[in-house]
Every structure is written in C-alpha cells, then in structure tokens.
Amino acid sequence: MKVAVIQFPGSNSDQDAVNGVRVIGHQANLLWHKEESVGNADAVIVPGGFSYGDYLRCGAIARFSPVMQAVKKFAAEGGPILGICNGFQVLCEAALLPGALVRNRSLQFRSEHVYLKTIARDTPFTGGVDEGRLLRVPIAHGEGCYFADEEALAEIKANNQILWQYVDQDGNARDDANPNGSLENIAGICNKERNVAGLMPHPERACEEIIGSADGRAILESMANWLESKNQASAA
C-alpha cells in the first residue's frame, strides 16, 4: 500500500507514522498541508502532534487547510483514512467523524502504555486484529476525552462505530483503565461508512519490539490487507 501521511506545521508523529508503515513493508510519504491532492496514495494517515499549535482548539485550524479538502474528497470516494491522536481531533473537527475530544478528566497530560480492546472488526483498520487480542500501545495526550451528546452516542453504538476501548490487562473496560474520561472508555471510532477512523493511542509508535511493543502493527497491517483484498476483488 501507498500511504500519504499529512504534515501540518506542528505535526510531530508524522515521521513515526511513515516509519510504522515502512517497517511493516509498505510505502509511506509525507504530504505537506498546502497540497491540494492526495496524489496516488491508497490510504491516508492524519498523524499526531499539535497542528497549527493547537490554537483555538485542537484540530480546529488544520481542518481548513488545503490538504484537508483533498482528504474529505478521498473520504467521500471511500478511501481509508486513519487519524491518530491530533489526527483524530482533526477528523472530528472536520466532521468526518462524530463527537469531539476535550480536556482529560484528570487535567493531566498522560503519556503511558494502555491496553486496547478491538470492538468492531469489520473495518479496514481492525480486520487483522485477532479476536480477543488486546493491543498494548502508548498514549500521549492532554485532550483525549471523547465526548458526543446522548443522541450521537446512541447512533455510534447502534451502528457499531466503536472500534477500540481502553481496558485493563484482563480486557475489562473499567473506569480505572480509562486514562482520560472518555465516554464508554472509547479510544477510537469510525464513521458510518467505516472508511474513516480515529483513535487517541499511537499504533505507529508500537511497531517494533525494541521500543516496547509491536502491537500497533496489527492496525496498519489491517489497512494493508484490506486494500490488498479490495484490489484483488476489483481485478477478478
């Protein structure tokens, strides 16, 4: 797969995302925020960081950059898009995903490893995660508390849009396993069409054992596998 990793002024996990894709044996290139097309990429990652200094609100200004108009078009065409951390915030601000991310309940910036339970496995981002497998991946954020109003949350649940939940090491979505106060321990969700997803944890920073975990590979590999089977289907 060829992944375009968006680069905003203030992105800081862009190189990690490129590295994550490359270590699983695929191609990744940076795409500057002033570009007006995603080119020939077949997947897009909106990476973590502090785009535009997090001014006003996290992700609020990035949403209006030229490249985001191209990302919206790519989304409408069904292309897979993964927003990580600040990228998740950007996709929510751009209304490509429902809800919003607000200040952590603890008011602390949390930088630690968490366990993720994969809830819906019928998406480009989760299809390759073995059933029952917990992913141990890092988080690093101050504003990752997922919020949606009652009506939106009911819809998210009815459509099985919750992709990952924060859990303890036994897989229970307990309150003390919730690092930021997210509703329903939500760590990541997808859109109704299931081709756009966002999560606060960093799978791309967990692609090599030498840095503590390689569990994040499962998410990036899911995307690659999904694209491959899609290409095979269209060739057949």
Place this chain on the structure above:
Amino acid sequence: MKAKITITPKKAVLDPQGKAVQNALEHMGYAGVSEVHVGRYLEIEVDGEREAVEKQIDEACHKLLSNPVIEEYRFELE
C-alpha cells in the same frame, strides 16, 4: 465595529478546568462558589453594516470559533 465573543463549554460536557478552578477558589476561602466554567473570549474588529457583520460573526462562530458539539457561544457588537 468590535465583536465581543464569549465561548463556553456546554453543560453536558465534562469541564475539569472549571472544577479545578472552583476547588482552588474554595481552598482560598471564597465561600458560596457553586459552579465555575472556563471558556474563551475573543475580540474581533470588523468593518461593515451591522446586520451583515452580525451574520458574518455568527457564521464564523459556528464554523470555526466554537465547536457546536461541545461549546456554546454568544456575542455582542459595539
């Protein structure tokens, strides 16, 4: 003219900042503080007809300056 815009978190949204400020006020001995909400305040200088400016600012508040999912806004022109 000047638009004075106040943006506050919606009641349903967890406001840990407000809670922390409230706790600090209580520790300082200010009695009777029952609720604190921390928001944002913006001042924007704009030229134009009052009605057109009002429409413009309202749209800007909705599209960029606030996030309607989590925030409410109000503004006055002077």
